[in-house]
Amino acid sequence: MKTYLVGGAVRDKLLGVPYHEHDWVVVGATPEDLLSQGYQAVGKDFPVFLHPETKEEYALARTERKSGPGYTGFDCYASPDVTLEEDLIRRDLTINAMAEDNDGSIIDPYGGQRDLEKKYLRHVSAAFIEDPLRVLRIARFYARYHYLGFQIADETLQLMQTISTGDELLALPAERVWKEMEKALREQSPQQFFIALQQTKALDKLMPELSLLTAEQFSIVQKASEHKLSLTRFALLLSQLDTHSAETLCEKIKAPKEYKELAMLLARHQQYDSEIVNRAEVLLDTLEQLDPFRREQRFEHFLQCCELKFDSPRTTQQLRDAFIACKAINAGELAKQGLKGKAIAKALYSLRLEAIHQLLTTTDKE
Ligand SMILES: Nc1ccn([C@@H]2O[C@H](COP(=O)(O)OP(=O)(O)OP(=O)(O)O)[C@@H](O)[C@H]2O)c(=O)n1
Numbered sequence: 001m002k003t004y005l006v007g008g009a010v011r012d013k014l015l016g017v018p019y020h021e022h023d024w025v026v027v028g029a030t031p032e033d034l035l036s037q038g039y040q041a042v043g044k045d046f047p048v049f050l051h052p053e054t055k056e057e058y059a060l061a062r063t064e065r066k067s068g069p070g071y072t073g074f075d076c077y078a079s080p081d082v083t084l085e086e087d088l089i090r091r092d093l094t095i096n097a098m099a100e101d102n103d104g105s106i107i108d109p110y111g112g113q114r115d116l117e118k119k120y121l122r123h124v125s126a127a128f129i130e131d132p133l134r135v136l137r138i139a140r141f142y143a144r145y146h147y148l149g150f151q152i153a154d155e156t157l158q159l160m161q162t163i164s165t166g167d168e169l170l171a172l173p174a175e176r177v178w179k180e181m182e183k184a185l186r187e188q189s190p191q192q193f194f195i196a197l198q199q200t201k202a203l204d205k206l207m208p209e210l211s212l213l214t215a216e217q218f219s220i221v222q223k224a225s226e227h228k229l230s231l232t233r234f235a236l237l238l239s240q241l242d243t244h245s246a247e248t249l250c251e252k253i254k255a256p257k258e259y260k261e262l263a264m265l266l267a268r269h270q271q272y273d274s275e276i277v278n279r280a281e282v283l284l285d286t287l288e289q290l291d292p293f294r295r296e297q298r299f300e301h302f303l304q305c306c307e308l309k310f311d312s313p314r315t316t317q318q319l320r321d322a323f324i325a326c327k328a329i330n331a332g333e334l335a336k337q338g339l340k341g342k343a344i345a346k347a348l349y350s351l352r353l354e355a356i357h358q359l360l361t362t363t364d365k366e
C-alpha cells in the first residue's frame with residue numbers, strides 16, 4: 001500500500017500560498033487493511049478513513065461513474081487495483097489532480113503544473129460534467145485565485161455552461177449550494193464567484209434574483225468587514241435587490257436565519273445613507289425596528305454594513321449614540337414606581353425620546 005498527498009495541499013504548496021488541510025489518497029489497499037491499522041471509517045458514500053493520530057482524511061483510490069441524475073447518482077469503485085492515475089483523472093481541475101509522493105516528488109499526469117504556471121483553471125477530463133457541484137467549486141476557486149491572475153479555461157467555461165443549461169444544478173441540495181456560496185463569500189475576490197456564475201448562466205438557474213446585477217453591483221461584496229465576513233458580505237450583496245427579491249432568494253437558497261435576518265434588515269433600511277435621522281422620533285422608531293435592546297450583536301453587524309455601504313459615519317454614530325442613551329433608561333425603575341404594562345411602554349417611549357432629543361441638541365451645538 002502506498003500513500004500520496006493530494007488535492008489542495010499539493011496545489012497550494014506549489015503556488016506558495018497557505019493551505020489548511022491535508023487530503024491523502026491510498027493506493028493498493030483494502031478497507032480492511034486500513035481498519036486493521038487503526039484507521040476509522042467515515043465515508044458514507046466513499047471509502048474515506050481518518051488517520052488514528054492525525055485524524056486527517058485518507059481516501060482509497062477510486063473511480064466514479066455517473067449512474068443517475070442529481071448529486072447522488074454515482075457508482076463508486078474502490079479496489080486495490082485502482083491506480084493513482086485513475087484516481088486523479090476523475091478529479092475536477094488539473095491543478096487539483098496532482099499528487100505528492102512521500103519523497104516530495106510530484107506526480108502530475110494531467111498538466112497541473114503547466115496550468116499553475118499559466119494560471120488556468122482547467123478541467124481534467126470530460127467526466128467533469130458528471131458533478132454539477134463543480135460549477136460552483138470552479139467559480140469559488142476563481143474567486144480565490146483571481147488576485148493571482150487565474151482565469152477559467154474557455155473549454156472549462158463551456159462545460160460549466162453545458163451543465164448550467166440542463167437541470168442538473170437544480171438537483172443539488174440547497175445546503176450544498178449554500179455551503180459553496182458561504183465559502184466563496186469569504187474568498188479574496190468574492191464578486192468573481194458571482195461573475196463566473198453569471199457568465200456560465202448558472203446564476204439564472206440557482207439565483208435568478210441576482211442574474212441581472214452588474215459587475216459593479218456585485219463588487220459591493222468586496223468590501224471587507226472585521227469579522228464574520230460572509231455574513232456582512234451576504235447582506236451587502238442582497239441590499240442590491242428589492243426587499244421582495246431578497247426575501248425570495250433567502251428562501252430559495254435556505255440561507256441560515258442569522259444571514260437572512262441581517263440581509264432583510266439592510267434591505268428594508270436603505271434610506272440611512274442620507275442623514276434623515278436627525279429627528280428624534282424618526283431616530284427612535286428606527287432604533288425600535290432594529291431592536292438593539294434585544295439583538296445587540298445583530299445591530300452592530302447592521303451598523304457595520306451601513307458603514308461599508310453608505311460611507312455615512314455620522315448616521316451610524318447617531319444610531320449607536322441613541323442606543324447607548326436609551327439603554328441607560330431602566331424599565332425596572334418604572335415598574336418600581338408602580339407603572340404597569342402599557343403604561344411602562346409609554347413612559348419608556350417618552351423617556352427614550354427625551355434622551356434622544358437631548359442627544360440631538362448637544363450634537364447640534366458641537
Ligand atoms: N466535487 C469535487 C470535490 C473534490 N474533488 C477533488 O478532491 C480534492 C479535495 O477536495 P476539497 O478538500 O474540497 O478541495 P481542495 O482542492 O483541497 O481545496 P480546499 O483548499 O478548499 O480544501 C480536490 O482537490 C479535487 O481533486 C473533485 O474533484 N470534485
Ligand SMILES: [Mg+2]
Binds near residue numbers: 007008009021023
Ligand atoms: Mg482540501
